[in-house]
Amino acid sequence: MSDSFLVKESNAVTVSNETIGKVAILLCTYQGERYLAEQIDSIISQTYDNWVIYASDDGSQDHTLEILRAYQKKLGTERFFVLPGPQQGYVNNFFSLVKNQSIVADYYAFCDQDDIWSEDKLYVSIQWLKKHAVETPSLYCGRTALVNELGVKVGNSPLFKYPPSFKNALVQSLAGGNTMVFNHALKAIASATANSEVISHDWWFYILVTACGGRVYYDFESHVSYRQHSDNVIGANAGVISGLARLKKMLGGRFIEWNRRNLKAVGLLKERMPPSNLMVLENFERARCSxxxxxxxxxxxxxxxxxxxxxxxALWVAVLLNRI
Structure with missing residues (x-):
């Protein structure tokens, strides 16, 4: 293993408070040797240290597993678990961790293999989540700082100012999964409803928590550096060019398929949805076939x-062209 894969020591001042609750970090990897060590080092440097890492590797053939095993040896097998992924794509890899009944914590954080977490990422998200009753599905998410392959900041993800809601979730994913931290109540619902129909794990969690009348907080401040590189499965969707590309996909029929698949999955939630959301859903479904x-x-x-x-x-153009 090259020197770049060696486990680094952390000198961060930590805040360990058992009453806040344990965080299960759901890390998915695939061919991630290039940036994985830097991501895990940023987890180790968290000011809030009541966490356990569950790494699901989706069949990497590079040094990814060696890196994971090295950190597991450093942190201990009770704090770092390495699991085999389903090898059915990144969405199903994340869902395999969500549905894993042996993973139990107070809070859960999605984690990509190539980002860099700010030292206060977990602390900030847990401070918000702990304000809400444990039985209320709750989701923290937010903006990201965009960095290049060297970790140098090059911009920010779009700032969304309208309130999070089911009305928004039906037609747009609000935030990246790499920013999401959620409580056990939401994990329990997700583990019973996650399926291959949904487009992405992060969009599904936004739909899920709002559909069920849960709580969502969208942080205007970024606590994750989202690395932009040639191997990204999904990019940042920032800028004019990305906007035009999304519009082209929307009008080309992609939006219709996304809505079909998401609505099929939402059908599993109707018994959990408040009447106001059921009305929103009914009107949106009728709009699609009228x-x-x-x-x-x-x-x-x-x-x-x-x-x-x-x-x-763009949404109304899609409506006029019958592309919803």
């Missing part, structure tokens, strides 16, 4: 919205 005039009426009744002016304009 002629133009009624399509517009039902969409307005549903109240669905995206987070930017450009996004809402």
């Amino acid at each position: 002629p133009l005039l009624k399509r517009c009426i039902f969409l307005m009744r549903s109240g669905v919205y995206r987070q930017t002016l450009q996004g809402n304009l």
